[in-house]
Amino acid sequence: GAVVSQHPSWVICKSGTSVKIECRSLDFQATTMFWYRQFPKQSLMLMATSNEGSKATYEQGVEKDKFLINHASLTLSTLTVTSAHPEDSSFYICSAYPGQGPGHEQFFGPGTRLTVL
Amino acid sequence: DAKTTQPTSMDCAEGRAANLPCNHSTISGNEYVYWYRQIHSQGPQYIIHGLKNNETNEMASLIITEDRKSSTLILPHATLRDTAVYYCIVRVGGGNAGNMLTFGGGTRLMVKP
Numbered sequence: 001g002a003v004v005s006q007h008p009s010w011v012i013c014k015s016g017t018s019v020k021i022e023c024r025s026l027d028f029q030a031t032t033m034f035w036y037r038q039f040p041k042q043s044l045m046l047m048a049t050s051n052e053g054s055k056a057t058y059e060q061g062v063e064k065d066k067f068l069i070n071h072a073s074l075t076l077s078t079l080t081v082t083s084a085h086p087e088d089s090s091f092y093i094c095s096a097y098p099g100q101g102p103g104h105e106q107f108f109g110p111g112t113r114l115t116v117l
Numbered sequence: 118d119a120k121t122t123q124p125t126s127m128d129c130a131e132g133r134a135a136n137l138p139c140n141h142s143t144i145s146g147n148e149y150v151y152w153y154r155q156i157h158s159q160g161p162q163y164i165i166h167g168l169k170n171n172e173t174n175e176m177a178s179l180i181i182t183e184d185r186k187s188s189t190l191i192l193p194h195a196t197l198r199d200t201a202v203y204y205c206i207v208r209v210g211g212g213n214a215g216n217m218l219t220f221g222g223g224t225r226l227m228v229k230p
Contacts (some may be wrong), residue, residue: 004160034217043204044161044220093123093160095218106218108160 002028004096006109013084014117018078021112023094029074034106035096035099038091050077085117121205126225129199135192137224139205142186149208150181150219152190154201161220164190195228202226206230 003026013019033098035086036044048069049057058067068080077096091113095106097100120142129135152164155201164174165179167188172179178191190200204223 006160036220043222044155045219046217046219049217091158095160105166107161108153108162111158111160113158 002026002096002098002107003088004030004094004107004109006112008112009110010113010115012115015085016083018080018082019084019114021092021094021114022076023077023079023096024106025096025098025108026076028096028098030077031074031099032097032105033059033071033077034095034097035069035077035079036093036095038093038111044093081114084114086116089114089116102109121207121221121226123203123205125222126227128227128229129179129192131194131197132194135178135195135226135228137190137192137198137203137205137226138187139190140187141207143206144185144207145209146205148186148207150179150185150188151206151208152177152179152191153204153206153218153220155204156198156201164203166228195226197230200226200228217222 005024006020035047037047038044046059047062050069050071052071052074058064066082070079091111093111095108097106146192149166149168151166153161155161165177165180167181181188188195206218206222
C-alpha cells in the first residue's frame with residue numbers, strides 16, 4: 001500500500017514558539033492532504049483540507065492564522081503551529097489522497113505527538 | 118455523510134472471529150461503508166470498504182445487510198495485534214472520494230489471550 005510519512009514523530013517545545021510538521025507521500029502524488037488532531041482518548045478531528053497549489057480549507061473553529069498549512073508540491077504538505085501553547089499539545093495526523101485507486105482510500109501518516117511546555 | 122453507531126468496546130478471544138457491528142440507518146444510495154482501525158499512538162489504517170455487496174480481502178470481511186442500514190466487519194482469526202479502535206465511516210466514494218473522513222467514536226476491540 002501507499003506510504004505516508006510524518007516528521008518529526010514527536011516534538012517538545014516551549015510555549016510561544018512555532019513548530020513545523022511535515023507530511024510526505026513517499027510513493028505517490030497526493031492531490032489532497034488532510035490534517036487531523038487527536039486529543040487523548042478522543043477520536044480524530046479534521047482540522048483542514050490541503051490541495052496542492054491552493055489555500056487550505058479550514059474546519060469551523062480552527063484558526064487559520066495559528067495553524068498554517070502549505071501544500072507546495074504533490075508530495076509534501078506542512079503544518080506549522082504558531083505561538084504554540086499547552087492547549088495545542090495533541091497528536092497531529094496527516095492523510096493523503098492519491099486521487100485514484102480501487103478503494104479511493106486515504107493513507108495516513110504515523111502521527112506527530114506535540115507537547116508544549 | 119451518514120452518521121454511524123458503533124459499540125464503545127468489545128472483547129474477543131485470540132484465534133476467534135471478531136465481529137464488529139455498525140449501524141448506518143440513514144445511509145444514502147451513493148454512500149460507501151469504509152472501515153479503518155487505529156492501533157494505539159499510530160495513524161489510522163484502511164481495512165476495507167463496500168457499497169452493496171459483501172467484500173473480503175486479506176485483512177477482513179465486510180458484510181452489508183440488504184437494506185444497507187447496518188454492516189459487520191469480521192476479523193476471521195483475531196490476534197493480539199488486532200487490538201485497536203475500529204472506525205466505521207460512511208461517505209460518498211468513487212470520484213468524490215477525495216472528501217474528508219469524519220471519525221466517530223469507534224469500537225475499542227481488545228483481543229485477549
